Amino acid sequence: MISQLSWKIGGQQGEGVESTDRIFSTALNRLGYYLYGYRHFSSRIKGGHTNNKIRISTKPIRAISDSLDILVAFDQESIDVNAYELRENGVVVADAKFSPVLPEGLKARLFAVPITQIAEELGTSLMKNMVASGASWALLGLPLSVFNKAVEEEFGRKGPAVVEKNVEAVKRGAEFILSQAGGPLEEFRLEQADGKEKLFMIGNDAIALGALAAGCRFMPAYPITPASEIMEYLIKALPKFGGTVIQTEDEIAAITMAIGANYGGARAMTASAGPGLSLMMEAIGLAGMTETPVVVVDTQRGGPSTGLPTKQEQSDVFAMIYGTHGEIPKIVLAPSTIEECFYDTIEAFNLAEEYQCPVILLTDLQLSLGKQSSDVFDYKKIAIKRGKLRDQLPELGEHELFKRYAASSDGVSPRVLPGTKHGLHHVTGVEHDEAGRPSESPVNRKNMMDKRLAKLKSIHVNDAIKIHKGHAEPDMLIIGMGSTLGTIDEGRARLEEEGIKTAHITIRQLHPFPTEELTPHLNRARKVVVVENNATGQLASLLKLNLGQADKIHSVLKYDGNPFLPAEIHKACKGLIVWQR
Structure with a gap:
């Protein structure tokens, strides 16, 4: 028996590769295995080669594997593109419809399964992903009952008839390949998993869940790969807690709405990728000048310009640190695991309010969209920190304004929400004095710059x-x-x-x-x-x-x-x- 195995499915985008991977990995997660996935997909709605790779292990893993044990191919291109990864005596499960051929010299076993034919016999070729899944699952010698449970959860909303047909598709795929292979492949039998409950999610979902746990109740955003899943998660989740998501006309509207909401006292965030962050830079400077907390997620992808929107890259580091014109305090955090995506998002909201500045959460496509196993989150670790937010202020003189930007040793001033008694002050993007009134005095300019930048010296992040x-x-x-x-x-x-x-x-x-x-x-x-x-x-x-x-x-x-x-x-x-x- 083996302690880990690598499985990949490939085909044309839009023909069920993603759903096959999702159900296959969900069933493995139910058995208690540790998983790490990578999704290779084209920057188009339909068509173009796509593949999903899952590494399965009895121990924690945080990387995709060098080699491949099993390749499921819906077309010849999937074999041509991915077969080089197969280890010696690896397996290809391919749709017999396209008469699959292995590259010359490849030491692997080919099982041509009538995947499409079986699906069509059951009523629709759309079920070929379930036929392929059943064949893969059977080779590993894993119990079909667990897989069928995952199928029921995937298709249950469509009614029992649909579930029954998909379960039958799984069964027929399993029966066919077992008849060809003579039973499960012993060299691919996995050791029993530890059975512990584990989360299995993408980084974007962990960020969204972290935002929810941090008290975020508003997210304005514009869809963009690979950040959109954060928005999609919160569209469903926020209304249950009195919050909402607004799809804005562009990223400029998204960041300015988030700043406005934070100024009003709501915890708000937005999320985008490199091109969207470029549009947000002026407004991020506004948050720095007005000392308004805001959390922004940048899910890095291949650039510049449109670049490689569905591919891995870590090239926004300089842009996130130095991108704004002028000089403002900001915090840039870079989580590296699913757990950190969750907890660092909570920390980002706390830091934004404690230091009254923009906090950028910098991920990358692999972390944002790659599905991984994670320990169950510990909600007892969560603490909400709102910094120097004041709800009671001393009475002011007749013509006196609240010193919203008062000098302090750590650069952080008392903050109030609109409508707080005795908290009247100006808010402007131009240079201003302690009460927010515009000022071009050289002495005031230096004092205000020193005050804001002093925050950088006092910032403390756990586990930097x-x-x-x-x-x-x-x-x-x-x-x-x-x-x-x-x-x-x-x-x-x-x-x-x-x-x-x-x-x-x-x-x-x-x-x-x-x-x-x-x-x-x-x-x-x-x-x-x-x-x-x-x-x-x-x-x-x-x-x-x-x-x-x-x-x-x-x-x-x-x-x-x-x-x-x-x-x-x-x-x-x-x-x-x-x-x-």
């Missing part, structure tokens, strides 16, 4: 860096952010097996940069390797800018639209060690 297992004085310290966490861990483990002393740090707070926390780790490392999905080494540049030591900092970059594989990180890092020696 995540220190993983490793050596205190490593030959190589590997640093990453976002979804690279698990992939680096696996690549690093292979280096350790070869006698190379390593350490691994994930940077979770990108701005203000955690210089003090990182400095001792860089000092003790012989070589520092920064792994990131962009072409210019933006995270590595931040390290050099804030810590120096440029001579020991090296980059491992990937910017072809695909996430890193563990083997790629192992090979690149080993090459740097060999080069050094």
Whole structure:
């Protein structure tokens, strides 16, 4: 028996690949397996090759696998594009309709299953995804009763007749392939899972759930890949708690509405991707100048311009830190797991109000849309912190205004909601005095700039860096952010097996940069390797800018639209060690 297995399904976009993956992985989750998925899809509504890859394990995993055990193919293109991943003696389950052919020299087994034919015999070719799922499931020797339960939940709203036909499709797919293979494949039998309850979701859903738990009750947003799922989740969830989502005409309207709602006292957020964030930059500056809290999610994708809207990249780092004109305090957080997506979103709302500034939650496509297993969230950990929000103020003189922007040692001033007694003050995007009245005085300008920027010195984020297992004085310290966490861990483990002393740090707070926390780790490392999905080494540049030591900092970059594989990180890092020696 084996402890992990990799499964992939491929076909044309719009022919059931996504639903097949969803039901297949849901059933595995019910059995208690740990899962990690990656979705490769085209930037179009229908057509174009798409595939979903799921890694199944009896232990926690946070990366896609280098190789592939089982490939389910709805067309020949799926074989041609993905067969190179198959390990020796891997399996291809293909629709007999297109007379599948394996590439010459490929050492794999082909099972041509009449997937479409069986589906049509049951009434519609749309059920071919269930036929394919049944065939895959049967090869693993897993109980069909669990899979059928997932089918019932998927199609139950369509009535018992539809459920019955889909269950029959699963059964026929299973029966056919078992007759061809002579029973389940012993080399693909998985060890029993631990059976513990686990969540299985994409990062966007975890962010949306975190926003809900943080008290967010308003989300204005404009749909964009790969952020739209946050909006779609909250469209259904917020009304149950007295909140609402508004689809705005563009991202400028979205961010300004979110700022207005926060000014009015509601916790509000918006979410987008790189192109949308570009449109939001002026308004993010407004939030910084008016010291209005706001949370913005940037789900990074391939750029620039429209770029690769459905592919992986981490190239918005500089834009999120330096994108606004002028200088304002802001906080940029980069979660790296499903759990962090949930808890960091709550933290983002607290930080936004505590420091009265924009907080940007920076994810990437793999983390946003890749489905992963997660521990059940602990709601006892949640605390709502509203900072210096005041509901009672002392009486003011006849012509005196409330000093909304009063000087303070930490740069944070008392804040009131509109209508608070004795809280009358001006709010404007131009430079202003302590009461918000416009002022162009050079002395006032310097004082106000110093006051706002003083927040950066006092900002404290829990676990600004995540220190993983490793050596205190490593030959190589590997640093990453976002979804690279698990992939680096696996690549690093292979280096350790070869006698190379390593350490691994994930940077979770990108701005203000955690210089003090990182400095001792860089000092003790012989070589520092920064792994990131962009072409210019933006995270590595931040390290050099804030810590120096440029001579020991090296980059491992990937910017072809695909996430890193563990083997790629192992090979690149080993090459740097060999080069050094």
